[in-house]
Amino acid sequence: MAEGNIVKFSYETLNNLCMDAFEKFGFDRKQAEIITDVLLTSDLYGIQSHGMQRMVRYYKGIQKGTMKVDSKPEIVFETPVSAIVDGHDGMGQLNGHFSMELAIKKAKETGVGIVSCRNSNHYGIAGYYAQMASKQGCLGFSCTNSEAIMVPTFGRKAMIGSNPQAWALPADPYPFFFDCSTTVVTRGKLEMYNKMGKPLPDGWALNKDGNPSNDAADVLANISAHIGGGIMPLGGNTETLGSHKGYGNGMIAEIFASILSGGMTSNKTMKDGKSGICHGFMAINLDCFGGADKVSAHLSQYLKELREAPKAEGHDHIYTHGEKEVVAVARIKKEGIPVIDKTMTEVKDLCDYLGMDFKKYFGDYEPPKAGNMFTGNY
Amino acid sequence: MAEGNIVKFSYETLNNLCMDAFEKFGFDRKQAEIITDVLLTSDLYGIQSHGMQRMVRYYKGIQKGTMKVDSKPEIVFETPVSAIVDGHDGMGQLNGHFSMELAIKKAKETGVGIVSCRNSNHYGIAGYYAQMASKQGCLGFSCTNSEAIMVPTFGRKAMIGSNPQAWALPADPYPFFFDCSTTVVTRGKLEMYNKMGKPLPDGWALNKDGNPSNDAADVLANISAHIGGGIMPLGGNTETLGSHKGYGNGMIAEIFASILSGGMTSNKTMKDGKSGICHGFMAINLDCFGGADKVSAHLSQYLKELREAPKAEGHDHIYTHGEKEVVAVARIKKEGIPVIDKTMTEVKDLCDYLGMDFKKYFGDYEPPKAGNMFTGNY
Numbered sequence: 001m002a003e004g005n006i007v008k009f010s011y012e013t014l015n016n017l018c019m020d021a022f023e024k025f026g027f028d029r030k031q032a033e034i035i036t037d038v039l040l041t042s043d044l045y046g047i048q049s050h051g052m053q054r055m056v057r058y059y060k061g062i063q064k065g066t067m068k069v070d071s072k073p074e075i076v077f078e079t080p081v082s083a084i085v086d087g088h089d090g091m092g093q094l095n096g097h098f099s100m101e102l103a104i105k106k107a108k109e110t111g112v113g114i115v116s117c118r119n120s121n122h123y124g125i126a127g128y129y130a131q132m133a134s135k136q137g138c139l140g141f142s143c144t145n146s147e148a149i150m151v152p153t154f155g156r157k158a159m160i161g162s163n164p165q166a167w168a169l170p171a172d173p174y175p176f177f178f179d180c181s182t183t184v185v186t187r188g189k190l191e192m193y194n195k196m197g198k199p200l201p202d203g204w205a206l207n208k209d210g211n212p213s214n215d216a217a218d219v220l221a222n223i224s225a226h227i228g229g230g231i232m233p234l235g236g237n238t239e240t241l242g243s244h245k246g247y248g249n250g251m252i253a254e255i256f257a258s259i260l261s262g263g264m265t266s267n268k269t270m271k272d273g274k275s276g277i278c279h280g281f282m283a284i285n286l287d288c289f290g291g292a293d294k295v296s297a298h299l300s301q302y303l304k305e306l307r308e309a310p311k312a313e314g315h316d317h318i319y320t321h322g323e324k325e326v327v328a329v330a331r332i333k334k335e336g337i338p339v340i341d342k343t344m345t346e347v348k349d350l351c352d353y354l355g356m357d358f359k360k361y362f363g364d365y366e367p368p369k370a371g372n373m374f375t376g377n378y
Numbered sequence: 379m380a381e382g383n384i385v386k387f388s389y390e391t392l393n394n395l396c397m398d399a400f401e402k403f404g405f406d407r408k409q410a411e412i413i414t415d416v417l418l419t420s421d422l423y424g425i426q427s428h429g430m431q432r433m434v435r436y437y438k439g440i441q442k443g444t445m446k447v448d449s450k451p452e453i454v455f456e457t458p459v460s461a462i463v464d465g466h467d468g469m470g471q472l473n474g475h476f477s478m479e480l481a482i483k484k485a486k487e488t489g490v491g492i493v494s495c496r497n498s499n500h501y502g503i504a505g506y507y508a509q510m511a512s513k514q515g516c517l518g519f520s521c522t523n524s525e526a527i528m529v530p531t532f533g534r535k536a537m538i539g540s541n542p543q544a545w546a547l548p549a550d551p552y553p554f555f556f557d558c559s560t561t562v563v564t565r566g567k568l569e570m571y572n573k574m575g576k577p578l579p580d581g582w583a584l585n586k587d588g589n590p591s592n593d594a595a596d597v598l599a600n601i602s603a604h605i606g607g608g609i610m611p612l613g614g615n616t617e618t619l620g621s622h623k624g625y626g627n628g629m630i631a632e633i634f635a636s637i638l639s640g641g642m643t644s645n646k647t648m649k650d651g652k653s654g655i656c657h658g659f660m661a662i663n664l665d666c667f668g669g670a671d672k673v674s675a676h677l678s679q680y681l682k683e684l685r686e687a688p689k690a691e692g693h694d695h696i697y698t699h700g701e702k703e704v705v706a707v708a709r710i711k712k713e714g715i716p717v718i719d720k721t722m723t724e725v726k727d728l729c730d731y732l733g734m735d736f737k738k739y740f741g742d743y744e745p746p747k748a749g750n751m752f753t754g755n756y
Contacts, residue, residue, distance in 0.1 A: 021709065049734060081665035111458065112489075114662060153696065154697070155684075155690055156689060167630055167633075184619060185620070201619075203619050209690070210690025210693070237617070241579075241581050244558070245558045247699075248556040254680070255677065258680075259676050259677045262667075262668065262672065262676055266682075288492065290455055295640075296636060302632070306641075309535050310606065312529075312532050
């Protein structure tokens, strides 16, 4: 995400833009609000790769028919504590929001709600959904599979997605919020190194023969052409550093997402114009364990002890999970959301195509050059 | 575990020994069966560090009063889908077995059972309990905290346990079974390198200042003296390789074990003659997702595709989680359970102390030298 110049716009400006654009795409106001909130929450956390820069990609998905604007998530199997949802190729954010709302509703009624959703699309940051639950006094969990990018230990072909797992639990002063891929890094990081022309750090990626590689361009080309290679699990590619553990954690996300729902496993997704991405959701009502206040107070104390623990030489801060996001939101709301100017060129094209007035949102700002989003490679 | 000579004994021999010894310790037959089964299952999986060699350590815990023979686990809070169990300083295996049986009972009645247990002791392999649930048609989960051994990212003091997470789900021909610490390796691995006098691999351990160390003896001494250092999270000690991810996964085990139960967090355990170890358990009835047969068939197909995927150069096998254990059980049942002769010296001492006839179990086998378990450093 380091290519090009960064411009900053207020949350309100980008919120207005996204809302109008998603309504033009054909979503109703409530749907546009959900999709926009998922995207801009990611931008506020400083995770641009999953933020509004994806808007154009989503529009391409809609154009191709991979993402269906008019589909509705359907509960195809249900018990008081669980459900299987068929996303019918709708937007990942809408399927995700629907499924987690269902899980929370069940958690309020029975104590626990577990929902597995199939036939969906990229749903943004997994943590958004986990936080929906934690804001309602639950321990929230969400995970998703994705296009295969993780090479299993001793393999040379990507068979598992980046398969993030996210957990959230209320705590003070920072909510506990842990959202991470089960690969050592995401594809976005490789793309960033490629754009910068820098060699990849050791321990990230494999070439088409399954050997370690520092060549971002080669690895990315091989992944796109499905000729082998990919990203290592958390723990690298040897059992010495725990490769089998990252691989196993990726499997857990796969189980909650595609296995429980009867959906497509990562290695089958994103083929022949079909996404097939699956998600998993769990909400555990903290009343099941004496109440959110009690649980949260106990956790907050431990998090405080962690932050106050002795630091390694050369370091002055131990972060607890969720702390960085709180700091980022405060800073970015004040300074504005950073957007790469290349993305703004895409936004200009999108406005032109949708008949929206780019100046209405961005005044006299001019993106670097005119492009055409329909010929670009998104 | 590489120190000394290895001797092998049949499962039946060691089962008889453990059963008799635990009954002599004061447990009833059913309790002795549970503890013995947890230990010998670990030995059959080839995980000696958590197997019958721990018997003497457990006896020391009983002697010191850290482990109470006559205590019973108590349900102190309960809902139809959840419970908090107080282990009252009893044996970890008995608290673990009780808690997972409770979780499974709830899962049969409501679909899900989540149990968090406090004031317990070392419970052996986390995977044993996850498998109790998978054998009953559930997705099983178990985790535990432990004495602090993991140094959080950018810290120099161990604040989190090895905090394993284990998951199990029925599948053919190998059940899915994933059991791993959230540290890059366990303390047992460091002890093994120390005994062999070999330098630790890079990426495992930190010295007392929080800098990487290859000196097993120094790291172990610092840990024991609580003067800093410890083992890195899965992902090492830099964010580049995902240290914050291993650290976060350790936190999830902590949440299910000590936070939900209101028990001791890892950094407070094993002090002043009190263990305080906590465990977490979850059973999700697969009837919640269309039935165990359907879920298992889908998972089995994916696991097959993983095993059959192209291999990295120099490798001819991609393992799926649980496969190695099935192979190990078949081999070890045939060849016998390997035991280090030093452990057999301890066993001889224990037999003498308990008034058990060592020869009844081991015939003419003589352990290398007479010792005295009550003066040794266990």
